[in-house]
Amino acid sequence: MIVLDQENKVFTLHTQNxxxxxxxxxxxxxxxxxxxxRIGGGDLSRLIRYADRGFSPNxxxxxxxxxxxxxxxxxxxxxGGGGDFRLSAxxxxxxxxxxxxxLRFTGAExxxxxYALEGLPAFFAGxxxxxxxxxxxxxxxSHLRVELLYGVLEGCDLIARAVxxxxxxxxxxxxxxxxxxxxxxxYAGLDLxxxxxxxAMERCPTRAPVRPGVQGVGSVRGASSHQHNPFVVxxxxxxxxxxxxxxxxxxxxxxxxxxEVERSQFDGVRLVMGxxxxxxxxxxxPGASFTAPEAALVCSPDGLGQMSRRFHRAIRAHLLxxxxxxxxxxxLINSWEAxxxxxxxxxxxxxxxxxxxxxxxxxxxxxxxxGERNDDRRGLGxxxxxxxxLPGGLEPLVxxxxxxxxxxxxxxxxxxxxxxxxxxREHPDWALVPAGRMPTRGRSQLVLxxxxxxxxxxxxxxxxxxxxxxxxxxxxxxxxRSLTEVWSAALPPERQGEVYHRFVLGVYDLLERVRRxxxxxxxxxxxxxxxxxxxxxxxxxxQIWCSDNTDAVDRLRIQYGTSFCYPPCTMGAHVSKVPNEQxxxxxxxxxxxxxxxxxxxxxxxxxxxxDGEEKEQVKEQTAFYMEHFELIQQGDHYRLSDPFQDxxxxxxxxxxxxxxxxxxxxxxxCVHAAAPFRALRLKGLDPRASYRVNGGEERWPGxxxxxxxxxxxxxxxxxxxxxxxxxxx
Ligand code: GLA
Numbered sequence: 236m237i238v239l240d241q242e243n244k245v246f247t248l249h250t251q252n253x254x255x256x257x258x259x260x261x262x263x264x265x266x267x268x269x270x271x272x273r274i275g276g277g278d279l280s281r282l283i284r285y286a287d288r289g290f291s292p293n294x295x296x297x298x299x300x301x302x303x304x305x306x307x308x309x310x311x312x313x314x315g316g317g318g319d320f321r322l323s324a325x326x327x328x329x330x331x332x333x334x335x336x337x338l339r340f341t342g343a344e345x346x347x348x349x350y351a352l353e354g355l356p357a358f359f360a361g362x363x364x365x366x367x368x369x370x371x372x373x374x375x376x377s378h379l380r381v382e383l384l385y386g387v388l389e390g391c392d393l394i395a396r397a398v399x400x401x402x403x404x405x406x407x408x409x410x411x412x413x414x415x416x417x418x419x420x421x422y423a424g425l426d427l428x429x430x431x432x433x434x435a436m437e438r439c440p441t442r443a444p445v446r447p448g449v450q451g452v453g454s455v456r457g458a459s460s461h462q463h464n465p466f467v468v469x470x471x472x473x474x475x476x477x478x479x480x481x482x483x484x485x486x487x488x489x490x491x492x493x494x495e496v497e498r499s500q501f502d503g504v505r506l507v508m509g510x511x512x513x514x515x516x517x518x519x520x521p522g523a524s525f526t527a528p529e530a531a532l533v534c535s536p537d538g539l540g541q542m543s544r545r546f547h548r549a550i551r552a553h554l555l556x557x558x559x560x561x562x563x564x565x566x567l568i569n570s571w572e573a574x575x576x577x578x579x580x581x582x583x584x585x586x587x588x589x590x591x592x593x594x595x596x597x598x599x600x601x602x603x604x605x606g607e608r609n610d611d612r613r614g615l616g617x618x619x620x621x622x623x624x625l626p627g628g629l630e631p632l633v634x635x636x637x638x639x640x641x642x643x644x645x646x647x648x649x650x651x652x653x654x655x656x657x658x659x660r661e662h663p664d665w666a667l668v669p670a671g672r673m674p675t676r677g678r679s680q681l682v683l684x685x686x687x688x689x690x691x692x693x694x695x696x697x698x699x700x701x702x703x704x705x706x707x708x709x710x711x712x713x714x715x716r717s718l719t720e721v722w723s724a725a726l727p728p729e730r731q732g733e734v735y736h737r738f739v740l741g742v743y744d745l746l747e748r749v750r751r752x753x754x755x756x757x758x759x760x761x762x763x764x765x766x767x768x769x770x771x772x773x774x775x776x777x778q779i780w781c782s783d784n785t786d787a788v789d790r791l792r793i794q795y796g797t798s799f800c801y802p803p804c805t806m807g808a809h810v811s812k813v814p815n816e817q818x819x820x821x822x823x824x825x826x827x828x829x830x831x832x833x834x835x836x837x838x839x840x841x842x843x844x845x846d847g848e849e850k851e852q853v854k855e856q857t858a859f860y861m862e863h864f865e866l867i868q869q870g871d872h873y874r875l876s877d878p879f880q881d882x883x884x885x886x887x888x889x890x891x892x893x894x895x896x897x898x899x900x901x902x903x904x905c906v907h908a909a910a911p912f913r914a915l916r917l918k919g920l921d922p923r924a925s926y927r928v929n930g931g932e933e934r935w936p937g938x939x940x941x942x943x944x945x946x947x948x949x950x951x952x953x954x955x956x957x958x959x960x961x962x963x964x
Pocket of ligand 1: 571782
């Protein structure tokens, strides 16, 4: 619910459990007055105190009032170059070269439904499910107008935000930064949690108190990156899974981003998040507008677990555009770790046959099927079928796979080109690199200039016959290097600062075309595993290959970190062979199954190499997943321990929203002799219900399971697993 008090210029956004408020004061400065647990309302600017602070200057219209300084006030969207020395949300270079943006309130309105953003991912909602608040600010000298959009998804406790800048002046303006979100906290004492890592070890949480000055994370790699995720948390310093005030902020963007936090001299905290200003400069001609990507906020008064579950629900219901619309996703087998580049039709059909017999439903042909792609040094860009490997093209293979009762999927990497390819030989100027420079290579490949429509059109036309292949139901969309030497032959020098962003818009454009023309295709995102795991990609690809690391023990950490924002159904997770290709570790098939099942489940190995007993296990796993798909994919996710603590076990649970059904998963750590007894306290159950355990005779009361816990058996061997399926009677 949005309460618009036009007289006092107080604008209050209520979700079911939270309240957010801003107020334009008498000088038309838009102040941020509150974000936290839901409260009645009223004018919360009473929370703001004024004092004469040394070296915090006063705007002209404050006259003699030295207690009024933008440097001290909590602001809704900070300008730049004026009297606020904290992080700016917007930076611009005006026609006269000055860099002052002084934003003042000019109006506000409420609209039914949730706004959409052209060409950019955004949460969506029905007319009845959401409202939009639009607040208008303007710089009186340059006539730069900033529209702040707030989409209130009341039932999900999520507030989406976007920013549109319009040049109402007569001269061009160069935008150096347009943040998607600025959030001020007057009274701080907060921790910042970021999700960091590297290729094959993504999204490991890092938590530290917000210290004086600026700290933050970002990416200038052209993709949101393996190294830092465009999702951050600010929380009270004693906040844990189940208590404490927490704020999560996600950016729905797949390119360069920056999330910065500043603790001010008076211990206020400001979060600013958006496109990374480095390499960014957007020329805004008179009359033109620029839209910053969407950001989304969730506040949870009751800990990090509740914050995550709120994000999960909102993402599942209002961001993912899943062609299966809630229907069960097929269990898949991916050819990569089973065959790499060394396959022909016969080998693929054999892999598929083995998998089909064990209940696997979708066969995904990974890299290596096109052009001269016999290794990872050549072929990208040549999206025609390599008939030496697949005689007669894709169709005969697909028919044989379909005859096994399986669906068929395929891998592509549309944004890339190898120099050793027909495409590159014909269009060397389509790769990103300024004339006269040698390009930096990554995985022996270059990046196509997706800011150019003709490049995208060509790739789309080349892919179209593949996407049109009868029987194709799934596509894995990969992206295997970072962007360097970013420069487009199609743009003038003064617009080169737009290329990174135009590249991302180009990727979204192509994905949108695929969706428009092939709405039945389930597209899984990938970027060397989880290098582009963000809300922007999730809008286009409802699941993303979580990491190239398929080791179950490392996956405990990766999936744990990923779950702070993103729901399990978005995390591609496969059982692969042992010893694991990335770590050399051997973990039981049971454990590999339990871990992979807590994501978008599949296999990535030659199942024909398993012995009879293991094959029976795979059959049991696929059958169990199919039976409990909804609980695992749509249930509430509870993190029951932190795998980074290297404790005796890692545990988590999927619980139905009514608490009547739960799947509890436990993976033990390294065993030690004569280990102490342990009980695992569960969460989210119905305290009054009696639960049947694993379909057997055992019964446990919900209150006991939550208050005292379930006693864990002693483990023999490292990384063993246990599954408790609980049903209330
Ligand atoms: C990336 C992906 C892998 C696989 C290979 C193929 O590394 O993350 O899953 O598809 O590319 O080259």
